[in-house]
Amino acid sequence: MRFSRMLSASVALPLAVSLAACGGGAPQTPAADGGADPHELDDATHEELVELATEEGEVTVYSFTSRIASVEEAFEAEYPGIDLIGHDISSSEQITRLRSESQAGTPSADVAYISDAPVVITELVAGGILQNYVPPRVAETVPEEYRQPLLANRLSTKVLMYNEEAHPDGSPVGNLWQLTEEEWNGRVVMVDPAVRGDYLDLVAEIVRQSEAMAQAHLDHFGTEVVLDDGVENAGQQFVKDLYGNGLVLVDDTDNVNQAVGAAGQDDPPVGFTSYSDRRDNEEEGWALQASLGTAPSPGITFPAYIGMVRDSDSPAAARLVADFLMGDESETGGPAFDPFYVPGDYPVRTDMAAPGGAVSLDELGAWDISPEETAQIRDDVADFLLTL
Secondary structure, three states, rough: OOOEEOOOOOOOOOOHHHHHOOOOOOOOOOOOOOOOOOOOOOOOOOOHHHHHHHHHHHHEEOOOOOOOHHHHHHHHHHOOOEEEEEEEEEEEEEEEHHHHHHHOOOOOOEEEEEOOOOHHHHHHHHHOOOEEEEEHHHHHHOOOEEEEEEEEEEEEEEEEEEOOOOOOOOOOOOEEHHOHHHOOOOOEEEEOOOHHHHHHHHHHHHHHOOOHHHHHHHHHOOOOOOOOOOOOHHHHHHHHHHHHHHOOEEOHHHHHHHHHOOOOOOOOEEEEHHHHHHHHHHHHOOOOEEEOOOOOHHHEEEEEEEEEOOOOOHHHHHHHHHHHOOOOOOOOHHHHHHOOOOOOEEEEOOOOOOOOOOOOOHHHEEEEEOHHHHHHHHHHHHHHHOEE
16 A cells, blocks of 8 residues: 655645636647546446456545545455555645646546535536546435536535634634624634635635625624725625734644644634544544534535546546445445544435534535536636735
């Protein structure tokens, strides 16, 4: 088993290069219909895929989560003749790599396990760089919106979190606009949206939900929101006010988790991070908890996609990985899904039980992003952030 954590050398690339869903040229052999043409192995049986994948011998996976290390171990126990090579690479860096490798005609990965749906759909799928594969055995248990244009195995989150040791009675933030007040000056932490696309998606969703943000302003302050010059809506005004109130931008989610969740703090900050990171509370000495009941929403949910890299060297093994990532037939997904069967992650399969220890999606109240609609405003939001 080989696991490689690849540190991105290009996280400092300009937003327009590493995050925007445009430019970069076309892949070598794009499909005329955006990469949706079926592959000859899409209808292969499991047994046929195993035989072919064993001949291939290895499969390379780009993954936006370090949990790919656990997937490697479980996959190789199930398929000892196939070496899964996992690379922990952020979605933003994956997009850059997949684009450049496609242009060069030298794909290095076979599977992309990736978030950042707006760019993935409008560039990687539409450009024919990634193709969809839905294992037949799960097709009837995954809702249509999570089967197309790429298969998702779960919903992940970026939501406001607080330290429940310091606030045992619940979140200290009942309305997002509180974060723009003096009480929270310099005490809100978030990964820089210029570094991570999922955080840019969070900001873009706040802007997209401007009507809800305007109502939340009225509910909290008792007045209509007043827009500054150059600000188009209540969502942008919130973002501007948040940045102006000393928002602390960091380059890694673990830095948010440590700042917010570390035990023993009298007056800890709050921050936007993954609800599922609560799984590390005991091991890391954190006290992270989701800010439930925060109006108009604590954050976003978004799909974790599984994409087949076009013209890869191991298409059969890639399809086995996709099948494996969807979990086995048990209600928890078994060893294959174990890394993702944690409180705060939400399986998309309707025949799987939700992990315990977290509230339901309805109770969480996060906005489920619309990748296509977010893609329409994402570049404008990125440009707006550059002015702050």
